[in-house]
Amino acid sequence: MPRLLLIDDDAQLGEPxxxxxARFDLQLEQATRPSDGLARLREGGFDAVILDVMLPEQDGFAVCKxxxxxxxxxxxxxxxxxxxxxxxxxxxxxADDYLPKPFEPRELVARITTVLRRRRAPAAADGRLRFDGLTIDPATRSVQREGSEVELTGTEFDLLLMLAREPGKVFSRDDILNHLRGHEAELYTRAVDIVVSRLRKKLEPLPAIKTLRNAGYTLALRAQQGDRA
Structure with missing residues (x-):
C-alpha cells in the first residue's frame, strides 16, 4: 500500500x-509542522508528499526546495x-502537480494516483534509449548525461521519455500537458513551459530539447545506431 505524507498545519484535515x-488503498499520515515532515521524510518509507503552501516555520515552497x-x-x-x-x-x-484549495478529496486521490503511476517502472520496458550524450532507462527510470547520473523528478522523467520515444516529433503544449496529467484538465500552458525549462537546464550542456515557435517541443539529439531514429 503506498504511503503518503501530508504536510499541512490544519490538524483537522489529516484524520478524515x-x-x-484508505478506501483507495492509500495510507496517509500527517505532519503539522515542516520540521517534523522533513524529519519523517529523511527516515524514508514514503511514496509521495502532499504539501500545503501556507505553513508555520517556513512556507511550502521552502519545504519543497x-x-x-x-x-x-x-x-x-x-x-x-x-x-x-x-x-x-x-x-x-x-513540484510534480498542484491542486488549489478548497479541493475535492476525490480529485486529490486522482492526482496522487497519477504521480504514483508515472513513478512506477513500465510493465514492459523496451530497453534503454541512447542518444548522443544521453541514455534513458525506462525500466529503472534513470537518466545519464555524458556518463553522469541526472536526478529528475517523476514529471521531468516522463516528459523526457515522452519526447525520447519519438525523437524529432513535435509535441504541442496541449499534448504534453494531457500526457503528464493523465486525464483531461484545464489547460495551463505555462506549467508545460516551466517543466521543460527545468528539464532543459538539468540536461545542459546537451542541446537536448528544441523549441519550435508556436508549435511545441521536440527531442533534438541524434539517436545512436540501434535505437529508434
Whole structure:
C-alpha cells in the first residue's frame, strides 16, 4: 500500500482525509509542522508528499526546495486560492502537480494516483534509449548525461521519455500537458513551459530539447545506431 505524507498545519484535515484515502488503498499520515515532515521524510518509507503552501516555520515552497535537495519523491502542492503565481513557483522549484484549495478529496486521490503511476517502472520496458550524450532507462527510470547520473523528478522523467520515444516529433503544449496529467484538465500552458525549462537546464550542456515557435517541443539529439531514429 503506498504511503503518503501530508504536510499541512490544519490538524483537522489529516484524520478524515486518511480515512478517505484508505478506501483507495492509500495510507496517509500527517505532519503539522515542516520540521517534523522533513524529519519523517529523511527516515524514508514514503511514496509521495502532499504539501500545503501556507505553513508555520517556513512556507511550502521552502519545504519543497528542501525535499528536492535530496529526493525526487513526487510532490503535490496545495495552493491557496488557486493563485497562478503559487502554481508557477511550485512547478519551478520541482513540484510534480498542484491542486488549489478548497479541493475535492476525490480529485486529490486522482492526482496522487497519477504521480504514483508515472513513478512506477513500465510493465514492459523496451530497453534503454541512447542518444548522443544521453541514455534513458525506462525500466529503472534513470537518466545519464555524458556518463553522469541526472536526478529528475517523476514529471521531468516522463516528459523526457515522452519526447525520447519519438525523437524529432513535435509535441504541442496541449499534448504534453494531457500526457503528464493523465486525464483531461484545464489547460495551463505555462506549467508545460516551466517543466521543460527545468528539464532543459538539468540536461545542459546537451542541446537536448528544441523549441519550435508556436508549435511545441521536440527531442533534438541524434539517436545512436540501434535505437529508434
Amino acid at each position: 482525509l486518511a480515512a478517505y484515502f 528542501a525535499i528536492r535537495a535530496s529526493s525526487d519523491i513526487p510532490v503535490v502542492m496545495l495552493t491557496a486560492r488557486g493563485e497562478v503565481m503559487d502554481r508557477v513557483v511550485g512547478l519551478e522549484i520541482g
